[in-house]
Amino acid sequence: MTRSPIPSGHDVVVLGGGVAGCVLAARLSEDPGRSVCLVEAGPDYGPGREQWPRKLLDARALPRDDVWERHTAFYRIRARVLGGSSCINGAWNTWGSLADHAEWARAGGDRWSARALEPYRREAVDRMGLRTAPDEELSAWASAALTAAGELGYPEVDMGTPGPPGHGRPLLNAVDGLRFNAAFAYLDPATRARPNLTILDHALVDRLVVRQGRVRGAQVVVDGERTTLVARTYVLACGTYGSPAVLLRSGIGPAAHLKEIGVGCETDLPGVGANLSDQPGVFVPLSPTPELNARLAAKEARGELYVSRMLVRAASEYCPDGAWDLHLLPTAGPPLFGRLPPGQYEAGISAFLMKPVSRGQVRLRSADPLEPPVIDPGFLTDPDGRDVAVLRSGLGKVADLAAALRPLAAPTDATPAHTLSDADLRGRVGTYWHPVGTCAVGPADDPRAVVDGQGTVHGVPNLRIADASVLPTVPAANTQLPVLAVAGMLADTLPA
Template identity: 35%
Template sequence: MSRRPNVAIVGAGASGAVLAARLTEDADRHVLLLDMGHMPHGEEGFGPALLDARLVPGAQPDHPATTAHSVRLTPERPWQVMRGRVLGGSTTVNGGYFVRARRADFHRWAAAGNPAWNYDAVLPFLRMLETDLDFGPSELHGDQGPMRIRRTRLEHPAAAAFRDAAQQLGFPADPDKNDQAPPGFGPVPSNAIDGVRRNAGLSYLPPEVLARPNLITLSGWQARRVVVEGGRAVGVVAEHGGRRAVVEADSVVLSAGALATPHLLLLSGIGPRADLERVGIPVVCDAPAVGANFSDHPQVVLDWTPRGGLGEPTDSWLGGCLHLSSTGSKPDGAAAPGDLEILQSLVPMAGLVSGAVSVPGAPLSFLVSALTPRPTGRLRIRSADPDTPPDIDYNYLGTADDLCRLRAVVRVTAALLDTPPFAEISSGLREPGKQVLDDDSALNQWIRENLGTTQHTCGTAPMGPADDSRHSAVDQFGRVHGVRGLRVADTSILPDAPQRGPAATAVLIGEFIADAIRRDLRLESI
């Protein structure tokens, strides 16, 4: 492709890979896809270590396909958040969990000034992106999309015990967590098929798509800032092997992820004026919402000890999943339906962090999370030097409700392990012990000391009306307010995190914004 690209996409992850695939379906549109990581061609290019759905490369410290971001979950709790640095982004290194956002999430985002995001409007895109291998085509599911979805099998002894324990405690069956039915226990919709994690890159950009004459890929190139001239984005400054160059384009889409994308905006002079002036970056557009209030989901890991060997999982590290409702207060006084999650790991945590499916004698785990939308985080630029990372505070556990929700989900997990189905295969929860479980103050302290995160960051460049710059940086089609020719297309644009993991929603964002670009939609047409 010798001509100047119509669109330069920064980031080949869950949204960027989708954009590149869909936009190049139009032969007259020329697209350049740039990523700091490797862009393999087909399964062989990824290799078995990235494809094995029984492993989670993102849990392995210093994995070459990841980038580590230093953050603070609370003032006393530093953490490393790992994001994918390879074709498919974090869908290449995550657990393969592919659960749709809830209907209430879409309605909440629509009510925040984004009417095109109501559930009924996005459902066709949700169907279009998937091939549901369990339920097939219907009003809810598709059978022609690039993402192949299959639910985890509950045949492993630990998964069967989880199912029976949840039933014994009265939780409803939830066989399809993508159908918006009342939450309960069920298998996990996943893009792991026959033991292979079919990431978004592999699904949307197979070799035949990467070979399209109107698509150019630049791997190993790191974007440094967007070039804006006369109020319009005209390219990207990128670096490769110590050499910097300007990649020119008619328009630019940032799909670098919810931590890297806002940093690029800030480095480009798009962000809170005072913060930009403090570090000496010329202000292109005063955008106070960039990095101001992002959200994620706090998580703790609960280990339990099996009685003897239960065998290795065959297809996925994931077992069953229980969603239940908290009693945390909301403005309307009601609990959010299914805002707590108990996710089962069939591989020991020691194996997930070391890249081994089996670790003899190691405990198995539940990953328990509060999924209530809570935009408490803040990302601030520290330097005009792009090699200086931003300052990232998650500000977890800021209210009594935050701790109340986590206490509730920890206690339900302990109750599950006390049921007869688990007693047959388990000698119980390792910690916290009963004395801590029964004492709110002691359990609060245990949670603080063991706090982690689901790595579901959203909302660092949220969408909303242009006249509400304190709360919105882009419109509902990802167009950056105040800068022509520049869009954001990743989970940065969600006003807050959905009440499920956001991988499926990240792919949806790619589909939705690709459609907007192809149709040249305007807000007034909705």
């Protein structure tokens, strides 16, 4: 098929068609007088579900075909498809605490407060069709975990709003096992039909052309050919790993690192690629009883088995009053990695550190856009050891929850996880896949800050960033719903 000529001269070019990019393209193109081009490195499978690969529609799985790197380190997984991570994640949506939004407001101003973001949260819930996990999707394990959490003193809470620690069910962007991703929600047929919106897929963002403190063009590679897109305003939405990589290739970032990779420095911003924050966790395996295996097998035979449909938000002794810094996640079903014989399942409970102190970074090996970035997640590396202490506290709470679930599963390890050495805990760490912060919002005099409260890159007035990378701290939540809301808020700050 021959591709149509690539138009240029837009009012706004949105670089990155993930969760945030879909929101931005839809919101910005609502103004018929503003032309918008949405650029995505991966495929656009179209407006109808019948055109999409079955794997991407299956909300019971974590598909790994449309990603940037196959068979890579677990923390590096990122989507390469229109709709972004909403196409490959667990379709879970939760919201952070009031303490999270207080942190954000200190960095970005009042529009980052819980009250100011509330309309955007509600809009995202409506657009994504979010609903609480229904009773019929609860396995015997999930139902027992809900009961056990209540008996342990965790009150029932709404996971889609701020509130106290407690237990509950996440909000889902899926119905009857079918995933409803951000491309469906925001780029529906009516939106796609707007004459002022262009969607350019299979287009790799190379770099921005920056001269005299302004972006003069965005270089993208389409079908092996380099093309420069020109606009009045450029909005990066390439994600926590992709957005800093584009900035670095464009000469925006720490001057010393730019020199290392042979890129001339256009704007010296030390915060680019720094402040990486993700949510590490440790999985505690449990051995299912024959009864639990049988009940899970019956649920799977009916096509109704979901690995998890509940969680507990818990507070360690380090957590501010009224907030939480842990997620306890009971799971039971087919293993995430590897296989088990038919009729046997993996069960366990993970403790995830939701508010880590540790910070990692994103750097480049070279200015080649095909070269994957160097990602150091920095899990559990804070010098005072607070992250390990909070995680250990969470694993103690996991032990209590596991004891309450013992009629269905028993511990497989002789040594309780919360008594392991710091080194052993670090060796078992995994991730919740919620990286943020590599282009953080903050005032211009903060060396860690990359953008102001409206997402404008410091020193580059016609360049904005509006994705998870701008979050100054990770919320105590799954990040899809917060990113949807923040992208909507930042879209409203762009001038007409």
